[in-house]
Amino acid sequence: RVDLGDRSYDIVIGSGLLAGCGEAIRAVSRGKRAFIVTDDNVAPHYLDIVRTSLEQAGMRVDHAIMPAGEQAKSWDNLGRLLDAMLAVRSERKTMVVALGGGVIGDLAGFAASILLRGVDFVQVPTTLLSQVDSSVGGKTGINVTQGKNLVGTFYQPRLVLADTAVLRTLPVREVLAGYAEVAKYGLIDDPHLWDWLESGGGAAIARLDEQALQRAILASCTAKARVVASDERESGVRALLNLGHTFGHALEAEGGYGGPLLHGEAVAVGMVMAFDLSVAMGLCPPADAARVRAHLAAVGLPVVPPQVNGQPMNAERLLAHMASDKKVSDGKVTFVLAHGIGQSILCRDVDPPQVLQVLQQAVTVT
Ligand code: NAD
Ligand code: ZN
Structure with missing residues (x-):
């Protein structure tokens, strides 16, 4: 558990967690809507399983698939992501689900922190780096011309779900x-x-x-x-x-x-x-x-x-x-x-x- 008063949250570590992630995410959600943010490497492997699990838990699910790679952490992609979230009429109670590595976690977390002045988000890290580091601690952000991670927020997730089974598809x-x-x-x-x-x-x-x-x-x-x-x-x-x-x-x-x-x-x-x-x-x-x-x-x-x-x-x-x-x-x-x-x-x-x-x-x- 990350102890931060009323912003405390759990980190759950295990093999095969994705199949049951819907219930876990629903339990920390304020509403019944989820918006999954993922990238085009992760989506073919894991988007369906996460979406299905969320739907089985009674949530309405939208998603956006970003291009994979560090370049995704840009103003352009942040803008596109926020547009996509607003296009489906995301609400203050929408739960953003960051499904991917540190790039998706940083970008989706940043988007969640400013969408409608802040909606909740959960981290479902899919790289070893994001499972041991970036998904925990609440640093979000993008890269700008002047340097890496120079624009962003401190914004803690509601939950971190680290499924070690997904590492099998990681290069x-x-x-x-x-x-x-x-x-x-x-x-x-x-x-x-x-x-x-x-x-x-x-x-x-x-x-x-x-x-x-x-x-x-x-x-x-x-x-x-x-x-x-x-x-x-x-x-x-x-x-x-x-x-x-x-x-x-x-x-x-x-x-x-x-x-x-x-x-x-x-x-x-x-x-x-x-x-x-x-x-x-x-x-x-x-x-x-x-x-x-x-x-x-x-x-x-x-x-x-x-x-x-x-x-x-x-x-x-x-x-x-x-x-x-x-x-x-x-x-x-x-x-x-x-x-x-x-x-x-x-x-x-x-x-x-x-x-x-x-x-x-x-x-x-x-
Ligand atoms: P990444 O998100 O780019 O993922 C690495 C690659 O693996 C990508 O191509 C991705 O599409 C692919 N991928 C992810 N999961 C996969 C899976 N299960 N199977 C197959 N392919 C998969 O990179 P990363 O190393 O996870 O994160 C790096 C980023 O994290 C950097 O932008 C860095 O600044 C940031 N970071 C943030 C913090 C923080 O505290 N917020 C801490 C450390 C690093
Ligand atoms: Zn690092």
Whole structure:
């Protein structure tokens, strides 16, 4: 349960939940109407089962199918989605159902938060990344020319239903990208989780072992729910969840959204960079950084920035992207660094030349 007073909600994790999702969603709905938002990869697999379950629970169902991919998080698509919701005369009591990965969750959540000044929504995350991270915590938003996720709202769902069975149709590369966020929770403050991942848990998740998946999703959601409950709007500890993300967002921006790196892949490279920077600053033993790099590489995640058009990424430009991150305040970037595995800290006193050195080293090791 995510504890937020009268906005508290449950996260339900299990295999085969979709078939019975209608009753669960009906139970948290104020009315009898649902609007499913999904994408054109997810729809052929799961739209019918969710629609049928909602109808069996007595709800009238409309839906919209967005184009798959990061590009869906745009003003244009937000406008189209709101138009589609209004075209079927959605009401204040309509329940928006976000059925898809983090892209659909962020977009549908944002739409729900502004449609008719706010209608309820539930998250039915269908990627590992969205099950362990983006569906919980209430951050919604879209990308704009100036950067990723720069426009959005804090808006909590009424329920999160994470059905591990749907991960069977997810491309392996996407599973691994989600795995990066699981590893992140271990690196932040759960060395026990990290040890398990390193000693076989990671490999079990990569082959979609049901027990390993449920353990990882539960550990991840528990960690995220705790942080969100204590700092919903990210004035303090919630920023720890950005481990690897300041570097990662710069890599995503430099590669272009929908470019060479998936979000989770960028986070994997970013976490390696954060540990390298921690070592360079004398905060962290080199052996811990080496373990991070070795394990992420062993499961099949990238640990160095990819080349773009046959060229290494430009370190100065990456640094410039970091300075325009939305986490910047008073001109300073807040970095998530670490004293070691499971011992992450927030740090605002980082020397830009030192960051540049880490970036330069990373872009040349391709
Ligand atoms: P995604 O939503 O693009 O999904 C990845 C791909 O898998 C897409 O092509 C999708 O169509 C497909 N897909 C989804 N479920 C499937 C299934 N079960 N079977 C087959 N294909 C399936 O990407 P994502 O990695 O889930 O999410 C990334 C997004 O999440 C980014 O935009 C990122 O900014 C956002 N995010 C948000 C938060 C937050 O707190 N709101 C946190 C982390 C990430
Ligand atoms: Zn992330």
